[in-house]
Amino acid sequence: MKSLPAVITDWFATRGWQVHPHQQAMVDRRAEPAVLLIAPTGGGKTMAGFLPTLAELAAGRHEGLHTLYVSPLKALAADIKRNLTGPVTEMGLPIRIEDRTGDTSYTRKRRQRADPPHILLTTPESLALLTSYEDAPRIFKGLQRVIVDEIHALAESKRGDQLMLALARLQGLCPGLRRVGLSATVEDPDAIARMLARHPDPCAIVAADPGPDPDIAMLALPAAPPWAGGGAAYAIPQVMAAVKAHRTTLIFHNTRAQAEIFFQNLWLANDDSLPIGIHHGSLDRAQREKVEAAMVRGDLRAIVCTGSLDLGIDWGDVDLVIQIGAPKNVKRLIQRIGRANHRYNAPSKARLVPANRFEVVECHAALQAARAHALDGDPRGPGPLDVLCQHILIAACSGPFEAGALYAEMTTAGPYAGLTRAQFDDCLEFCATGGYALRAYDQWQRLQRRADGQWQLRDPRSARIIRMNIGTIQDSDLLKVRFKGRGGKPLGEIEEGFAATLTPGDTFLIGGQIVRYAGLRETVVEVTRDAAKKPKIATFGGTKFATSTQLSQRILDMLQARDWPYLPDHTRDWLHLHRQVSRLPEPGRLLIESFPHDGRAHACIYGFAGRNAQQTLGLLVTKRMEELGLDPLGFVATDYATLIWGLTPLTDPAPLFDIEALEAGLDGWLAGNAVMKRTFRASATIAMLINRNMPGTRKSGRQATFSSDILYDTLLKYDPDHLLMRITRAEAMRGLVDFARIREMAERVQGRIDLHRLDRVTPLAAPMLLEVGRVPVTGAARERLLEEEAAALMAEAGIDRL
Structure with a gap:
């Protein structure tokens, strides 16, 4: 050595x-x-x-x-x-x-x-x-x-x-x-x-030597997954059996809400009272630390978790990882698999559990990619300018700086190696004055140039506010949840928007417990314990992953096979039946199906562009349909398709998919849309135009939204080319609306669009009619009605036997 x-x-x-x-x-x-x-x-x-x-x-x-x-x-x-x-x-x-x-x-x-x-x-x-x-x-x-x-x-x-x-x-x-x-x-x-x-x-x-390949497979499940949904409650008995057969099992979920629901179902099935826990980012720190300490000691047999345990933490003697729901990203799957048998040259063991029927296909595609060591990921592009603005203000806090020297220093950072001096000067001007439309307001006059040419903070006291707002993580508008009473125990956080829907007496899940909403005291949600078994579910922000470009392409390639011997019979027969009544989507073509259902004309667009892009596609295509007099009424999107319903059948899809027209429509739609305002708020917070934290107080989500909306409307009217407006559009296109995936789809298809006009709903389209929001039912009758709706739809599609 x-x-x-x-x-x-x-x-x-x-x-x-x-x-x-x-x-x-x-x-x-x-x-x-x-x-x-x-x-x-x-x-x-x-x-x-x-x-x-x-x-x-x-x-x-x-x-x-x-x-x-x-x-x-x-x-x-x-x-x-x-x-x-x-x-x-x-x-x-x-x-x-x-x-x-x-x-x-x-x-x-x-x-x-x-x-x-x-x-x-x-x-x-x-x-x-x-x-x-x-x-x-x-x-x-x-x-x-x-x-x-x-x-x-x-x-x-x-x-x-x-x-x-x-x-x-x-x-x-x-x-x-x-x-x-x-x-x-x-x-x-x-x-x-x-x-x-x-x-x-x-x-x-x-x-390093990559070591042995992991032991990864689908969890053996006697029952077929449901046609829609993401909870995987059907697999609870098999997951519980796997937990009993191993020392410590990590059960990963893609969202916090799904983790809470699954933990509750697992606990109800825990007849042997095995010690199990839950871990995610919305839980109170003390509760997370308690679970982490128990994991280190090896006291827990299972931990239901999210991305909070993705990374290289060595938690006790984990010998099995279970991924609930399709991983959406091969790299994320490999990272999670690595939590099991965390030793050199010891193969990790993991099992995948699809939450619905289409995820069976997606899980198998992810398994194939993992076994082939084919990781996915998209290039991020140049460093964002809102982060650059924040860094300029951070630099000013440490003392005066010379602009040329700071620019030279910044361009040594890999993401900013291509930064132009003009871009830097735009950011510096924004930090100094707020920009053209805001320069008259004293609060945004943050930097001044000294006689020697160096820049410094206009008011040294502003350094405290800048330091309080450092960071790029944009948490949702979260409210603390505590048990009612003086010194009530903290449980975690829920979204402000969800809290606004609660009325006294409503119940919801947090930290694996069912609690009853008592009221809102300032910025704290007060709750009491509740013994109910069917809560109203908290809609945590969590991560809502979209299937990666590479994994989507692998799924499309899979669908071209003559048969799929590795798939369970119910899924293989489903795909064969769709091929008989229509055709399966192909990599270089765009398949659109048009059919009547429930007295409405439906069109299903199989873009395989990821949920955000398919959602955006629905917005843009329905807008184009309105312009063409096709009377759309609504749509629903998944990772692989967008289903639109309306009054007039689709007969000629070509005019709907002109990429320049779609982008022009996006610009018009974005200008006054909540999506754009939400993106502006995030970028304005990172660039420190808006301060979430102030000495002695913190803005609520509503206050921040209100002030950012006013700023957005002002800049849109008086300074539409303002630096932050340009940043916002770039961020919205890349993130929330994911227009790059739509453009990639258009380039892949090259105008090759196949419209299949059919007389009834097709096998692949049928599950989309069961997506959340299509059956507005709550209470104990919900599951029964969903089952009846599913049975009727599958019978109409000719797949009631699968």
Whole structure:
């Protein structure tokens, strides 16, 4: 073990361990400016990242901060602290390790600034805050290395863009700073390497032995899944049996609401009273920490969870992962699978449970991709300008700056390597004055230029407000939920919009408990315990994933096969029947079916563009239909299709799918739409035009929405080319409406549209009529009516026997 001190090699030897080749490679390449390590889950990535640090700190005395570790999760930083402190203590190394996140006390944060530890574990937001202080040069004096863990997760969001700008600032303070990226799931290593490295410096890539393929399959289920829905309640007995057969099982869901529902159903079926828990981002911190501690001790047999446990946290003795619902993304599936048998060269074990009939196909496509090591992911494009605006204000908090020097520093960050000086100047002008339409308002006059040409805060007191609003995470308008009474126990949070629908006496699920709504006290939802078994369900924000482009393409390719022997009989027969009465969608063509149902004309568009894009397609096509006199009445969208109903049958679809006309229609629709205002609000908050947090108070979601709506309407009328309006349109096109997927669909189809006019609903279209909202029924009769509706629809489609 060349170049490792004896104290470390001896520690490995006493445990009978050997340094893995990729760990040794990280030690050997520790002097390089940037290194990206790609290693399987359980392969010792974290130790590989820290071995050079431990070697350097063991070799000689180092004053102050030596290594900064950045992770996407507070819980992951705490987990790494726990796992790293043990070996350091056992080796007898005089190394101080601390974490610094939003959960860290004010007193400890102040002490860390005055006397930084040797190793500091933090998050992108906390790092950005640290760089905003005037004493940042002293805090980071002597910093040698930065380790970015789970870099693939950060690269997919604005948090990664903010982190890379912060690293550019650190590199200016510490020119010899070395960067390390760690990940188990990278679909494009070169792209991640370019993001990590200081532009235009190179980044070395170290790829570890991937180890054995995981044991992944569908969970054996005796019953066919329902035709629609996402709860997978039908599989509860088989999931419970799998839990009993394993030590610890993680049961992943794609949304918090689904996790709550499933946990409740699982608990009701838990006849043996096995210890099971629930974990997601809307739960109170104390409750999350309680579950995490129980997991570490190995006290829980199962944990129902969401993306809050996706990443590299080593939670106890997990030997099975169950994914409820189609994973939507192969990379996410691989990440979740890796939570089981978290050991080097030990195969992970995972089982997939489709929530509805079409997800059987999607799950099999995901399994095929995972076995082929075909990860998915779309390029993110250049760094967003709202994050850049926030960074300019953060830089101003730390002291005066020269514009040219700050621009040069920013363009060393990978996502902003292509930033033009004109774009930078636009952002600087916005930060200084608010822009043309807002320059008359004093509150947006935030920067001023000094006589020496440097820029500084116009009012030094504004630094406090800027620091209070640092970050790019846009949480929903969430309200705290507590038990009623003085000192009532906190349970978590629910969306403000959901709280507005509650009346006293309503019941809902949170943290696996059924509670009764008592009332709203200021910004706290007060509840009491309730013994009911059928609650009204809280609609948590959660993540609503769209099927990735690559996975959608794989599904389309699957549908071209003559037969599908790997599919269960009920799904295979369903696809064969659809092929007989219509045709299956094809990769290079757009299939549209037109048929009557329930006295209305229906058209089903199989775009396979993901839920957001299919939703947008429904909005745009119905608008075009109105212009053409086709009288549409409504639509519903899934990941693979959009179903429209109206008064007039569709006979000529070509005019509906002219991409330029669709985009023009989108511009008109977006201008005054709530989607655009919602996007504007998010970008305006990140760019700090709107401050959610103020000293002594916090704006409610309604207050923030009201003020952002006024700003949006003002800019739309008087300054439609304002920087934030341009940012908003770009964000809406890329995110909420996902127009790029519609454009990709149009380019893939090249005008090849197949219209099939039929006399009744088709097998693939029938389940869409059961989507949420089509059967407006509540209460105990809902499930029975849904079953009756499903039976009637399937009989009409000729698939009642499947």
